[in-house]
Amino acid sequence: MILTDIEGTTSSISFVKDVLFPYARRALPGFVAARGREPGVRRWLDAVATELGAACDDGVIVETLQGWIDTDRKHTALKALQGMIWEAGYHEADFTAHIYPDAAVALQRWHADGHRLAVYSSGSVPAQRLFFGHSDAGDLTPLVSAWFDTEIGGKRDAASYTRIADALAVAPADILFLSDVVAELDAAREAGLRTMLVDRLDDYPEPRDAAAANGHRRVTSFAAVDVAR
Numbered sequence: 001m002i003l004t005d006i007e008g009t010t011s012s013i014s015f016v017k018d019v020l021f022p023y024a025r026r027a028l029p030g031f032v033a034a035r036g037r038e039p040g041v042r043r044w045l046d047a048v049a050t051e052l053g054a055a056c057d058d059g060v061i062v063e064t065l066q067g068w069i070d071t072d073r074k075h076t077a078l079k080a081l082q083g084m085i086w087e088a089g090y091h092e093a094d095f096t097a098h099i100y101p102d103a104a105v106a107l108q109r110w111h112a113d114g115h116r117l118a119v120y121s122s123g124s125v126p127a128q129r130l131f132f133g134h135s136d137a138g139d140l141t142p143l144v145s146a147w148f149d150t151e152i153g154g155k156r157d158a159a160s161y162t163r164i165a166d167a168l169a170v171a172p173a174d175i176l177f178l179s180d181v182v183a184e185l186d187a188a189r190e191a192g193l194r195t196m197l198v199d200r201l202d203d204y205p206e207p208r209d210a211a212a213a214n215g216h217r218r219v220t221s222f223a224a225v226d227v228a229r
């Protein structure tokens with residue numbers, strides 16, 4: 001079983017930072033004005049207000065969310081709202097989601113070879129499905145059999161990986177987790193998963209040395225991933 005992160009791993013950080021985040025930032029005020037009363041949207045706006053610890057109007061909530069986008073806060077409410085906003089962007093073909101060609105090829109090969117593939121990203125599950133469904137390499141969603149976001153727990157928390165293994169009904173040692181973030185790999189290793197640091201030179205121009213990789217195997221492309229080990 002292969003479990004992969006998205007941003008910085010299958011896909012470039014710059015696409016997320018330079019295309020997706022500015023799109024969500026711009027669209028947020030109009031989105032909240034138009035859809036803020038829908039229960040599925042209100043639920044997340046209320047979660048932000050709760051976090052602020054005070055009754056606040058939607059203007060304050062929008063400003064807070066825009067601040068969180070600016071600091072790349074991986075908050076579940078922000079991620080859920082971003083996913084809803086990006087839906088329009090994908091459907092109106094404003095953009096397609098970046099995927100490294102080596103990642104698209106490897107995912108297709110692993111799937112054809114009978115490996116089960118799952119995704120674990122801070123992006124919400126609907127945002128992950130949109131991302132893979134509208135990728136530069138076309139619709140990759142049929143390759144993925146399970147999707148996980150931070151509703152199962154934080155990516156730097158070992159318990160999240162234990163929950164994922166339970167949900168997949170797979171022994172932790174039979175899951176290979178691919179990520180660009182060493183702290184996420186540390187948490188996965190603590191839960192018993194196999195790990196590999198994906199060190200994309202486009203995203204990380206100064207490759208991380210063995211000490212920075214903290215004992216995780218390191219590759220710069222999915223082409224070098226040996227799923228058997």
Ligand SMILES: CSCCC(=O)C(=O)COP(=O)(O)O
Pocket residue numbers: 005006007008016020074079082120121122123124127128131155
């Ligand atoms: C898949 S949604 C767009 C990416 C995103 O918002 C994000 O936070 C991705 O974080 P990751 O855990 O995939 O590094």
Ligand SMILES: [Mg+2]
Pocket residue numbers: 005006007008009179180181
């Ligand atoms: Mg990442």
